[in-house]
Amino acid sequence: MFKRLRGMFSTDLSIDLGTANTLIYVKDRGIVLDEPSVVAIRQQNGAKSVAAVGMDAKRMLGRTPGNITAIRPLKDGVIADFHVTEKMLQHFIHKVHENSFITPSPRVLVCVPCKSTQVERKAIKESALGAGAREVYLIEEAMAAAIGAGLPVEEASGSMVVDIGGGTTEIAIISLNGIVYSDSVRVGGDKFDEAIVTYVRRNYGSLIGEATAERIKQEIGCAFPGKELLEIDVRGRNLAEGVPRSFTLNSSEILEALQEPLSQIVSAVKSALEQSPPELASDIAERGLVLTGGGALLRDLDMLLAEESGLPVIVAEDPLTCVARGGGKAMEMMDKSGFDMFSVD
Numbered sequence: 001m002f003k004r005l006r007g008m009f010s011t012d013l014s015i016d017l018g019t020a021n022t023l024i025y026v027k028d029r030g031i032v033l034d035e036p037s038v039v040a041i042r043q044q045n046g047a048k049s050v051a052a053v054g055m056d057a058k059r060m061l062g063r064t065p066g067n068i069t070a071i072r073p074l075k076d077g078v079i080a081d082f083h084v085t086e087k088m089l090q091h092f093i094h095k096v097h098e099n100s101f102i103t104p105s106p107r108v109l110v111c112v113p114c115k116s117t118q119v120e121r122k123a124i125k126e127s128a129l130g131a132g133a134r135e136v137y138l139i140e141e142a143m144a145a146a147i148g149a150g151l152p153v154e155e156a157s158g159s160m161v162v163d164i165g166g167g168t169t170e171i172a173i174i175s176l177n178g179i180v181y182s183d184s185v186r187v188g189g190d191k192f193d194e195a196i197v198t199y200v201r202r203n204y205g206s207l208i209g210e211a212t213a214e215r216i217k218q219e220i221g222c223a224f225p226g227k228e229l230l231e232i233d234v235r236g237r238n239l240a241e242g243v244p245r246s247f248t249l250n251s252s253e254i255l256e257a258l259q260e261p262l263s264q265i266v267s268a269v270k271s272a273l274e275q276s277p278p279e280l281a282s283d284i285a286e287r288g289l290v291l292t293g294g295g296a297l298l299r300d301l302d303m304l305l306a307e308e309s310g311l312p313v314i315v316a317e318d319p320l321t322c323v324a325r326g327g328g329k330a331m332e333m334m335d336k337s338g339f340d341m342f343s344v345d
């Protein structure tokens, strides 16, 4: 009871610890932190230290001198470097403390990929405790995404969410506050960027960095042939001449470049629908499936999925923040109905 009372007076944080971005949501305040999941490490006289975290570190990606490396500690939706992830989480939690009047030892809910291992989940819990959290709960990303998108997860009817992040696409069918089916494929925004880098190298004999590929994707990328042909001027290093060269890319070339990762997402969605229990499948057919995550912003991805699945497809409002907001709402629901409601070990 004491714990419960104390909980009522402290601030709860919901953290979307993503491959591409980390977001922190606080009840009544909204999103208080939204930064890239990037850490720059400086190596000096054999000792390593953190040079920059988040936005500052992302600017350094691909532009660092020899003694600094900018890394993304979460890759393909899993923790690639536990130690650096912990440092990053600590930095972000402290930053939130500095900028807002939040109790020093908050309760923290971290959203984790559905296919994360026990070892990864334990490491995330320990990182958050090490960063000053009083209690740490974990929730599956897809559940948080569905709640954040406003789906009626508590009803006895099927809701389907497809969360397309940087490293993974998480697909879940939810009913009565539980996940009936979930799958995670290691395809997301990063694979789109890699596909653009490969396309440019193959067709233009030029090398572009991942940041340029991401910009191309966001400005002219599309998942379905549209009426409008968009163009972008880019500069890359010509591999034969070794010097920078400018060239123009158009949206139909990017559509061609993205075919492989797009088809992997389409087949994961189809396979989820095939494996869904018939009653829930009919609910989904009626209500449609909802897209969340930054990948949902790829132009006409909803049209591609609608064409391939034959179902209505809706892009959630503010898809980039759905998971963090949903985590916050889940904490409120868990406060009322018990913390075993959504949390996973």
Ligand SMILES: Nc1ncnc2c1ncn2[C@@H]1O[C@H](COP(=O)(O)OP(=O)(O)OP(=O)(O)O)[C@@H](O)[C@H]1O
Residues within 6 Å of the ligand: 016, 017, 018, 019, 020, 021, 022, 076, 077, 164, 165, 166, 167, 168, 169, 188, 189, 190, 214, 217, 218, 221, 292, 293, 294, 295, 296, 297, 298, 299, 319, 320
């Ligand atoms: N307008 C846009 N068009 C296409 N892609 C976009 C757009 N805006 C953001 N993205 C992509 O969304 C991805 C980041 O999405 P998000 O923040 O949801 O991922 P994440 O939660 O960090 O990753 P994960 O869920 O895999 O851990 C990046 O690959 C980014 O390039």
